Structure formats: C-alpha cells, structure tokens
Amino acid sequence: MMQYFDQAYLADFADKLVAIQHNDLGFRLTGTESGRRAADLIAAEMRHLGLASVRQEAFPVHAWDFQGASLQLHAPPKMSFKATSFAASVGTPGAGLTATVVDVGPGTAQEYLGKNVRGQIVLVHFDFDKLPWLGSVAHEAELHGAVGVVVYYINGKAQHESGQALNVEDGFLRQTIPIIHLCRNDGEILAGQLAHGAVEATLHCHVTNNPQATGYNVIGSIPGTLYPDRYILIQAHYDAWFYGYWDNAIGVAGVLTIAKAIIASGYQPRYTLLFVSPDAEEFGQPDSAYGWLYGSQKLLQAHPEWVGHLTCAFNIDTLAHRWQQGIQFVGCAEMLPFMRQVMAGYEVQHFPLKTVGVAEQITPWTEVYNYVYFGIPTIQPRFKTEGDAIRKLLYHTQFDDASVVDLAKAAEILQLYGHLLLQLDQQPIVPYNLTARAEMMEQSLHGVDLVTVLGAEATAWQETFMAFKEWAAALDLRQNLTPALSYVGEGVKSPDLTPALSYVGEGVKSPDLTPALSYVGEGVKSPDLTPALSYLGEGDKTPDLTPALSYLGEGDKTPDLTPALSYIGEGVSVDQAEAFNNYLGQVVQQLITASYYVETDFPDLTHFEHFLWQREWAALDKAIGALQAGQAAAAIDALTAQHVGVQGGWYALQVSYPVYHRHIRQSDLTDWLWAEGRVILLHDVWIELHHLQDKLARGVTNFNPEITALSRKRATALAGYQASLKRLQAVLQQVMQLETYKV
Numbered sequence: 001m002m003q004y005f006d007q008a009y010l011a012d013f014a015d016k017l018v019a020i021q022h023n024d025l026g027f028r029l030t031g032t033e034s035g036r037r038a039a040d041l042i043a044a045e046m047r048h049l050g051l052a053s054v055r056q057e058a059f060p061v062h063a064w065d066f067q068g069a070s071l072q073l074h075a076p077p078k079m080s081f082k083a084t085s086f087a088a089s090v091g092t093p094g095a096g097l098t099a100t101v102v103d104v105g106p107g108t109a110q111e112y113l114g115k116n117v118r119g120q121i122v123l124v125h126f127d128f129d130k131l132p133w134l135g136s137v138a139h140e141a142e143l144h145g146a147v148g149v150v151v152y153y154i155n156g157k158a159q160h161e162s163g164q165a166l167n168v169e170d171g172f173l174r175q176t177i178p179i180i181h182l183c184r185n186d187g188e189i190l191a192g193q194l195a196h197g198a199v200e201a202t203l204h205c206h207v208t209n210n211p212q213a214t215g216y217n218v219i220g221s222i223p224g225t226l227y228p229d230r231y232i233l234i235q236a237h238y239d240a241w242f243y244g245y246w247d248n249a250i251g252v253a254g255v256l257t258i259a260k261a262i263i264a265s266g267y268q269p270r271y272t273l274l275f276v277s278p279d280a281e282e283f284g285q286p287d288s289a290y291g292w293l294y295g296s297q298k299l300l301q302a303h304p305e306w307v308g309h310l311t312c313a314f315n316i317d318t319l320a321h322r323w324q325q326g327i328q329f330v331g332c333a334e335m336l337p338f339m340r341q342v343m344a345g346y347e348v349q350h351f352p353l354k355t356v357g358v359a360e361q362i363t364p365w366t367e368v369y370n371y372v373y374f375g376i377p378t379i380q381p382r383f384k385t386e387g388d389a390i391r392k393l394l395y396h397t398q399f400d401d402a403s404v405v406d407l408a409k410a411a412e413i414l415q416l417y418g419h420l421l422l423q424l425d426q427q428p429i430v431p432y433n434l435t436a437r438a439e440m441m442e443q444s445l446h447g448v449d450l451v452t453v454l455g456a457e458a459t460a461w462q463e464t465f466m467a468f469k470e471w472a473a474a475l476d477l478r479q480n481l482t483p484a485l486s487y488v489g490e491g492v493k494s495p496d497l498t499p500a501l502s503y504v505g506e507g508v509k510s511p512d513l514t515p516a517l518s519y520v521g522e523g524v525k526s527p528d529l530t531p532a533l534s535y536l537g538e539g540d541k542t543p544d545l546t547p548a549l550s551y552l553g554e555g556d557k558t559p560d561l562t563p564a565l566s567y568i569g570e571g572v573s574v575d576q577a578e579a580f581n582n583y584l585g586q587v588v589q590q591l592i593t594a595s596y597y598v599e600t601d602f603p604d605l606t607h608f609e610h611f612l613w614q615r616e617w618a619a620l621d622k623a624i625g626a627l628q629a630g631q632a633a634a635a636i637d638a639l640t641a642q643h644v645g646v647q648g649g650w651y652a653l654q655v656s657y658p659v660y661h662r663h664i665r666q667s668d669l670t671d672w673l674w675a676e677g678r679v680i681l682l683h684d685v686w687i688e689l690h691h692l693q694d695k696l697a698r699g700v701t702n703f704n705p706e707i708t709a710l711s712r713k714r715a716t717a718l719a720g721y722q723a724s725l726k727r728l729q730a731v732l733q734q735v736m737q738l739e740t741y742k743v
C-alpha cells in the first residue's frame, strides 16, 4: 500500500475540511449548516474515490449553534474581551446581560460564604485540581443567585504560552445561566480590575440551542470478495471545536487517504471494508454526564448487524502532532498480540523512538468506548507527550490548526495503520487473543482475597476462572492453527503458511508437546503443511499456551482441540472459516461487553466492574477503620483521595450538596452516559465528609453516627462487588458453553 499513499492528498483534504467554518474561530457543529457542509464534502469525496454505497445516515441531535461571545467592561478603562462558551450553555438576549462582576476565586462553595452574588456575574479562576468540570462552577454560581459565569483556567487546559488560548468543551451543563471562557491573559486582567473594586460589564453569548436538529454519519465501503458479511471498519469524526485540524480533520483525511491507497492499489479485500466519518463526537446531548461520543453511538445503534461481525474498528482521533516522540497503538486486549506480531519488524522513520508501542487502553474520551460498549474490538493510535503537554497547551483551542500536525509523521502512522488493516483483512480467521483478556481479568483481581469477598463461593469462582483460562488458551491455539488450514482451503500455498505457523511456533516448546504435534503431523495430508508444522516443536515456550498444550501432551482431546486438530489435512472452507469467525465474534462480544466499565472520576478510566466496586469498598473500609481509631483526618483522606477514594469523593468538600448530588447522579443511572452507562452506583459521602470536617474543627471525637452510615455504604459496596464477580463468572460460563463451531 505504501507506494499508493498520497501525502499531498492527505494535506489537501484536511485543508478542505478545515475551510468549512461556522464562525470566525472555525467550528464544525453538529446539527448546523457547518456540520451539514462537512458531511456533504466527505460523502462527495468518498464517491469521487470510488467507494461503494456511500450514504449520510441522519440521526436526531441537539444542536448548539455558537456564534461568539464577549465581555465588555463599562467603567474606565473600557475593555472588551473575546470569549467562547461551553456546549450547551444558553445564550444571552440580544442586548447582552449587564451586571456587576464579582470575583469568587476558584468558584468552590466556600468562596460564596459571606458574599452576595445575587443578580451578579461571577468570575471563576478555574482550577482543575479542585473541581471536576465546568458544569459544577456554573451550577454552584446559579445556586447562589448569580446570573452569569466567566471562567478562565489557572491550569489543566488552554495554557498556551501566548496566554491567549480560548477553550470550548462539552460543559456537562445544566442549561441554566450563561457561562463563557476568557483566555488566561484576559482573565488575569479582569481579576486585576476586580481587585480595585466592583466592575460593571455586559456579557454576550450568541448561542441558539436547537434540541430537534439532525446530525449525519457518513459511510462508504469496499465490498469484501470472500466474506462480504464480515467487516473491518476505519473511522474518524469530523465535527470540531475551533479549526480542529489535529482533532480531527487530519483523522478524516487519513481515513480517506487510506481508502484512496487501497483503491489505487487494486487490492480486493476479503472482508467488507467500511470507511466512516461520524458526526457529534465532541457534543450531541446536553444535560448529561457525558454528552460526547453521541454520533457514533447512533451509528452503532443503527447497525446491529455489525455486532459479532465487525472484526475490529480502527479509530483515529487526533494524529501526529509536531512534538510526538514515537508511534503507539492502543486498544482491546484481544487485538494486542496480533498488532505486536505485525509491528515486530517495522523500522520507525520519522520519530526518535524506534519501537512501535502497543498497549491495552480504552478511554471513554474517544469513540473506541462506543465500540467496546457494543462488544466490538477496537484500536487507535495514541501518543502522550511528557505531562500530556499538548492537551494542556492547545487541545480544544484556536491553536489547533495546521501548524500542530507533522504531515510526514502523520503519513508514517497512517501507512502503518493501513498496513495493519490489510494484514487483518488477510487473516482467514480473526486473530483475537483470549489469553490476553484472561490475563487482564487476573490483574484486576491482583492482591484481592476472594474468600473475604465471596466467602464459601470463592472456590467455585476460582474454578470457573481457571477453566476459562485453560479454555481461552486452547481456543487461542486452535485459532492459530486454523488460519494455516483455511489458507489451504482457499487454495493458497505454503509461503502464506509460514507467518501463521510461526505465530504458533513462538508459543510452543515443551517435551509434552511432541506427541501432540506428531498427532498433528499424522493428520497432515498436504505436503506443503508438513515442514511448516514441524516448525511448531522448535519455538519458545510462553506461559499463555502451556495449559492448552499440556492438555495435548497428556493426550487429552478436549472438545475444543479435537476438531481443531482434525481439521489438519482437510483444509477449512470459506464457509467453515466464516462460521468459526462468527463463533469467535460471539465469544469476544460477550467478553468485551463484560470488561469495560467507566470509573466516573477524572480522567475517567475504564475497568472491570468488580474493580470499581473494590475501589469503593476499600475506601469505605479504610475510612471506617480510621474512625474506629479516632482519626477523622485520616478518614477524610481515605474518602477524598484521588483515584483511590470513593468516586466523586475528591471534590465533595468543594461543592454544595445539590452540585455534588447532581454530579454523582446517585439515584439516577439512566442518563449517566450517552449509552445508558456502564458505570456503578456511586456512594454519596457528602454529609459524612462535612460532618467529619466540622467535628475535626470543633474537636469532637464521637464518630459513631458516621461509622454507622459509612458501614451501611460499605455493605452496599460489598454486595455490589460480590454481584459483579458473579455476573462475570456467569459470562465466563456462558462463553465456554457457546455452541462451538464444528467441522
């Protein structure tokens, strides 16, 4: 594919997309004219390239039509600050909103004590270490009677060295009072003015909210020649804050450039290749905990036929910034061994780091989360610089323009990504690795005493898990053997067999294996297979394959392995390969949907459900222990510690109860996330924390009421923990009982 990759086209299309602008700062906004024009451009380009079945799939969306914002100071010196706002903030009337501006520091609840902000505009010096998100300061200000909010950031984002970076985010907002953002320089100037006394100002926020707008996901394809009903998908969202060159015009251009190269090469894919550009990634739903990733959710809801049949979704969301030091691909555990195998011999050209990184990571900040939500394996290029500098400097600001991306670096990553996609297309059997999933589960329980959690049921749980591990290893072995055979089925000869078998060969070396392999050897009819299979006995040993192989060594023909071995010599037909792939698709779909829950605490990592319950239970347990020892401060620390306290605990002391309660959505899980939410019920510890803080200040040492209340919550956490482990056990049992593909 390399020689067909057109770097000039990549740059050209990214420029064309960025040229579509909604206002003087850029923007391609879902449900608006600019969004529609971007979708039309991409669809026209897909047709021009020769993709099949090009279409724009409409879906209902909330449009946040942002035209601009400003703050004008009345009294001398008269100044006017250019501003942005946050989706889906309300706008101001045409004449703007005129009021006195009051400085409320970081905008925490304590800052409002003794201040009267009724009918006034507040200035917040937003501190990402103190409060979780913009919606919390707007809600707090509204509770105290303010009519508008002006924020600038003292850290975290929009810290461009010019001091002029404006930011837009999905605000996680209740649609109440208008909120606008000033760059750091202007925020500091305004704060300086306020230090000399109250300032009268007019706030303009030119916004129209349209809850009944239409968004468009764009799709084109190259139909598969051998397996048209099995898919490989590559996608990049086209909507944008500001010019959105790095995020994500370069991604959309990348998807199209890969499509162009494949078409130009004349390559005929085995599977149907889908090229997709979703809308409404940045925003699509107001008044929700996570209002982003909306368009791709609608895309997946509209395509149930993809579930179990989509081998992998390749996502691109931001690509190759100038400061990037290396290449890294992240994704589902199941895909990683295959990716490592493909990347193994690759020589990096345009980056200082010479090895390609491959790691497990699914973040709910990009659309990969939508795919795993539906049980579809997914990967994407990601690369973090030191301290995540680029995000702090210019992510979601007006500085995200063409100067951010190094096109040679982008081209290298895209060529490698396209190569990976075509390698995947050439696998007759989808190369999922289930042992990698089993290992992730094992890690999630590292250091856990199952008997403490599950009591008498711990043994049965452990047995199920061990059976799953062995079953997974056996299925992995079978998957690795089968491609070689299906190559035979498709009439392809020996040169193609070597990579498939050397993959197996890497895992194999055990004296026990010899009889098994000689058994395999005996079954081989094709002369082309024999030398390749004899390679099996020469590789190295890895722990992953040992259980499956020791089965073989003992002559135990497990139901899973016997058919795999009996394939040998018979070859696997296209139909048989398809049936096996569909079986693997079902297995992986069930495992993936059981594996990714969102930890709803910045930075919102994903974990197994039981891992989240364990965190809650451990934090509550530690706090109770501290209170029993008379240590209120230690108990507060245990509940509020970032990453290990209860979820939402770290900001509970900074906000009023309604703000906290809304943020953690304790009682209402249905609108947590755009996709109904794979999150756990959180523990509301606001009252206990405030009581403890108060007792600490007054020197009160009777903590019995707090111990009782927290103990009740600990019991809930333990029950959730137990139930989640049992749900996982049921999934493992179910997966092992799925009807196995038979020859």
Ligand SMILES: [Zn+2]
Residues within 6 Å of the ligand: 237, 247, 248, 281, 317, 318
């Ligand atoms: Zn993006």
